Amino acid sequence: MNEQAAKDRVVETLDKFNAPVEVSFEFFPPGNAEMEATLWSSIQRLAPLRPRFVSVTYGADGSTRERTHNVVTRILNETSLTAVPHLTCVNASRDEVLDIARNYWSRGIRHLVALRGDPAPGTKFTARPDGFAYAVDLVKGLQTVGDFELSVAAYPETHPEAPSAQFDLDYLKAKIDAGATRAITQFFFDTDTYLRFRDRCVAAGIKASIVPGILPITRFPQMQRFAQRCGTAIPASLIERFAGIDDDAATRQMVSFAFALEQVQKLQAHGINEFHFYTLNRSELTFAICHAMGIRSAQEDEPPRAAAM
Numbered sequence: 001m002n003e004q005a006a007k008d009r010v011v012e013t014l015d016k017f018n019a020p021v022e023v024s025f026e027f028f029p030p031g032n033a034e035m036e037a038t039l040w041s042s043i044q045r046l047a048p049l050r051p052r053f054v055s056v057t058y059g060a061d062g063s064t065r066e067r068t069h070n071v072v073t074r075i076l077n078e079t080s081l082t083a084v085p086h087l088t089c090v091n092a093s094r095d096e097v098l099d100i101a102r103n104y105w106s107r108g109i110r111h112l113v114a115l116r117g118d119p120a121p122g123t124k125f126t127a128r129p130d131g132f133a134y135a136v137d138l139v140k141g142l143q144t145v146g147d148f149e150l151s152v153a154a155y156p157e158t159h160p161e162a163p164s165a166q167f168d169l170d171y172l173k174a175k176i177d178a179g180a181t182r183a184i185t186q187f188f189f190d191t192d193t194y195l196r197f198r199d200r201c202v203a204a205g206i207k208a209s210i211v212p213g214i215l216p217i218t219r220f221p222q223m224q225r226f227a228q229r230c231g232t233a234i235p236a237s238l239i240e241r242f243a244g245i246d247d248d249a250a251t252r253q254m255v256s257f258a259f260a261l262e263q264v265q266k267l268q269a270h271g272i273n274e275f276h277f278y279t280l281n282r283s284e285l286t287f288a289i290c291h292a293m294g295i296r297s298a299q300e301d302e303p304p305r306a307a308a309m
């Protein structure tokens with residue numbers, strides 16, 4: 001590396017450390033009225049933190065198409081948040097998927113999370129002959145609809161169906177090369193695994209942000225089931241921290257908070273300044289972690305964070 005390149009690299013690294021922290025929050029479409037009330041009180045609680053965007057998932061097997069749409073509509077109508085719908089290739093033709101995207105575009109949505117998607121639990125994904133087979137195909141297809149900002153998924157511990165980590169990384173790069181500008185990771189608990197993955201992405205020539213997906217643990221057994229399904233390792237030290245507090249909700253919440261805060265602080269120490277929180281439609285832990293990271297609620301007369309910078 002010559003002297004100028006070395007200087008540029010130092011400046012780039014310092015810029016990263018000085019950049020403001022940005023967060024995004026993920027919600028899922030509620031299944032009943034009670035869950036809907038919880039979701040909306042969470043959105044109201046988290047909105048003043050001025051997330052860069054809030055995303056809304058698309059259920060496995062494309063099962064929440066209408067409900068995803070309804071949540072996105074309500075966010076657009078009732079808040080000043082940037083709503084980002086997830087869109088998947090499962091169980092739909094290319095035309096159907098692109099029609100949904102056209103509808104979003106016509107309503108002013110300019111950012112989507114483009115995914116292959118998960119099939120119904122216990123089944124294997126098979127692409128429809130008239131459908132998109134992989135997220136990379138969806139990324140290409142969406143660009144025929146409009147100049148969307150596109151985020152995609154990334155897997156620090158490798159996607160469970162991929163034959164190797166390198167294979168998976170090659171296809172992540174293909175999604176970025178096809179036009180995605182951000183990858184959001186599957187949740188992870190071993191922060192070093194994420195950091196090694198990010199280094200491998202950089203070495204592979206991926207310049208897009210690899211935004212860590214942070215899952216504040218609300219219920220440990222539920223999290224274990226999620227983790228098993230998506231191949232996320234649970235370190236023995238984490239199991240140890242939660243041992244013996246099954247009936248002690250207050251302590252569990254403090255343990256969860258402390259663990260997630262350690263994760264984000266370690267990531268910040270490595271120059272990461274963009275975080276995506278899997279809120280599971282709850283606000284308490286995500287709000288507390290953001291607060292501890294120095295993110296404060298906007299005063300009512302302040303402009304949105306993006307406009308203020």
Ligand SMILES: Cc1cc2nc3c(=O)[nH]c(=O)nc-3n(C[C@H](O)[C@H](O)[C@H](O)COP(=O)(O)OP(=O)(O)OC[C@H]3O[C@@H](n4cnc5c(N)ncnc54)[C@H](O)[C@@H]3O)c2cc1C
Nearest residue numbers: 057058086115116117118134135153159162168171184186
């Ligand atoms: C941030 C985030 C949000 C998510 N939101 C949702 C959601 O809302 N709804 C939902 O159903 N699921 C969601 N998921 C889960 C995701 O849909 C699953 O993990 C799914 O199994 C893979 O989706 P993908 O977009 O990563 O697929 P892809 O990038 O298409 O990869 C799928 C598999 O195929 C391989 N592959 C990719 N391209 C090719 C190719 N061209 N040829 C051969 N092999 C290839 C990859 O290595 C990988 O093993 C989300 C995941 C994350 C990380």
